[in-house]
Amino acid sequence: MPTTDVLTSADLAEIRRSALGTADPLGVAADLADAVDQGRLADPDDAGDALTLAAEIAEIRSRLDAALRYADRAVAAYPTRDDARAGRARALRARILFRVGGREDEAMAELDALRPLLTQQPDAPAYVSAALDAGGRTATADEWLSEAVDTLLGQRAAASGEPAQALTEPAVEVGPPEAPGVLFFLLQQRHRVRRDLNLPHDRHDDLADRLEAQLVRRAQQRPAGETDLVFFPRAEFDRLLAEQAALTDVYGPDWDAHRARLEKELVRQAGAGRGGLHVLRGSVDELTGRGDVTDPQVRAGYARELETRPAARIPWPPERNDACWCGSGLKYKKCCLPRSRS
Ligand SMILES: [Zn+2]
Ligand SMILES: [Zn+2]
Structure with missing residues (x-):
C-alpha cells in the first residue's frame, strides 16, 4: 500500500480487491482517507469512492465509529445526491447506522430517501435491500421491492395498453444479456429476499426465474464471433x-x-x-x-x-x-x- 504516491482509479480497484488480505486493513482505510485529504488522488472525482472503500473496510472490521466517519465524508464528497455512486455510499451509511445501535431512525430516513432509486438505478435494489437486511428489516425490503416491481410493470402496462397481468415477458425492460434493466435486478433481489423470509414462490418470483433463464439463453445464442465484454x-x-x-x-x-x-x-x-x-x-x-x-x-x-x-x-x-x-x-x-x- 503506497502512502505517498498518487492513487489512480485502477489503484483503488486493486486496493478494493486486496485490502482485507493485508496485515492492517484499517491502516489501508486510514491511508485512503489521507490520500483524499492530501490531494493524492489522480482523479479528484474518486474522493467519494475512496472514502466509501475506507468505510467498507472499517465496517467489515466492525470499527463502526471509524466506518461512520468515513461514510459521512464519502456521502459529502459526491457532487450531487443523484450521483449513482452517492446512493451506494448512503446505503452503506444506513447499514452502519443500524449496526451502531440507537440510530435506526436515521438509517431509515437515509434509506427512505433512496427508495425512488429502486425503479431507476440497476444497482439500487441490491444496496438498499442489503442495508435493510443489516437492520433486520428484510420484510420492509420485500415490501419496497414489490412496490417498485409493481410500479415498473404498471408503467409498462400503461405504455402498451395491456393489463399488467398480461406482461409476463417484458423483454424491453430486461434488456439484452449484456445490459439487463432495473426490473431484472428488482425481481432478482425480491426473489432472494422472499426466499430468506420463507415466503411462497409467487407470480413475480416465477417471472424472475423466467427472465434469468431468458438472459442466459440469449447470452448463449449470441453469435460465436461476438466478443464478450x-x-x-x-x-x-x-x-x-x-x-x-x-x-x-x-x-x-x-x-x-x-x-x-x-x-x-x-x-x-x-x-x-x-x-x-x-x-x-x-x-x-x-x-x-x-x-x-x-x-x-x-x-x-x-x-x-x-x-x-x-x-x-x-x-x-x-x-x-x-x-x-x-x-x-x-x-x-x-x-x-x-x-x-x-
Ligand atoms: Zn482508457
Ligand atoms: Zn425461484
Missing part, C-alpha cells in the same frame, strides 16, 4: 497473461490491445443502436476458479455471471473529459476513446 484491469491483465499465455488470442496480446478490442466492440454495439453499455470487470482468480479457462464455455459462463453482478459493470462511454473506463487515471478522450480508431 470482460475487462481485466492492468494488474489483473498482466497476471492473466503470465498465468494463461493461451488467452492472448482471446483477450489481446497486451493491455493496450485488450482495451482497444473492448473499445471497438462497444463502439460497434453503440452504432448498432444498443444503449446501457458497459464492460464487466473480471478477476483472474475468479475466472480460473470457474474451470479450464481455455474452454470458451467456461469463459462465456464467467461473463454471464458478471453480467448479473451490478458491481462488476463499468458504464460506457464516459464523458470525454471524465476518467477513462479502463481505470488508467487519464481522461477518456486521451485514453481509450482514440483506440477505437487505431
Whole structure:
C-alpha cells in the first residue's frame, strides 16, 4: 500500500480487491482517507469512492465509529445526491447506522430517501435491500421491492395498453444479456429476499426465474464471433497473461490491445443502436476458479455471471473529459476513446 504516491482509479480497484488480505486493513482505510485529504488522488472525482472503500473496510472490521466517519465524508464528497455512486455510499451509511445501535431512525430516513432509486438505478435494489437486511428489516425490503416491481410493470402496462397481468415477458425492460434493466435486478433481489423470509414462490418470483433463464439463453445464442465484454484491469491483465499465455488470442496480446478490442466492440454495439453499455470487470482468480479457462464455455459462463453482478459493470462511454473506463487515471478522450480508431 503506497502512502505517498498518487492513487489512480485502477489503484483503488486493486486496493478494493486486496485490502482485507493485508496485515492492517484499517491502516489501508486510514491511508485512503489521507490520500483524499492530501490531494493524492489522480482523479479528484474518486474522493467519494475512496472514502466509501475506507468505510467498507472499517465496517467489515466492525470499527463502526471509524466506518461512520468515513461514510459521512464519502456521502459529502459526491457532487450531487443523484450521483449513482452517492446512493451506494448512503446505503452503506444506513447499514452502519443500524449496526451502531440507537440510530435506526436515521438509517431509515437515509434509506427512505433512496427508495425512488429502486425503479431507476440497476444497482439500487441490491444496496438498499442489503442495508435493510443489516437492520433486520428484510420484510420492509420485500415490501419496497414489490412496490417498485409493481410500479415498473404498471408503467409498462400503461405504455402498451395491456393489463399488467398480461406482461409476463417484458423483454424491453430486461434488456439484452449484456445490459439487463432495473426490473431484472428488482425481481432478482425480491426473489432472494422472499426466499430468506420463507415466503411462497409467487407470480413475480416465477417471472424472475423466467427472465434469468431468458438472459442466459440469449447470452448463449449470441453469435460465436461476438466478443464478450470482460475487462481485466492492468494488474489483473498482466497476471492473466503470465498465468494463461493461451488467452492472448482471446483477450489481446497486451493491455493496450485488450482495451482497444473492448473499445471497438462497444463502439460497434453503440452504432448498432444498443444503449446501457458497459464492460464487466473480471478477476483472474475468479475466472480460473470457474474451470479450464481455455474452454470458451467456461469463459462465456464467467461473463454471464458478471453480467448479473451490478458491481462488476463499468458504464460506457464516459464523458470525454471524465476518467477513462479502463481505470488508467487519464481522461477518456486521451485514453481509450482514440483506440477505437487505431
Ligand atoms: Zn425461484
Ligand atoms: Zn482508457
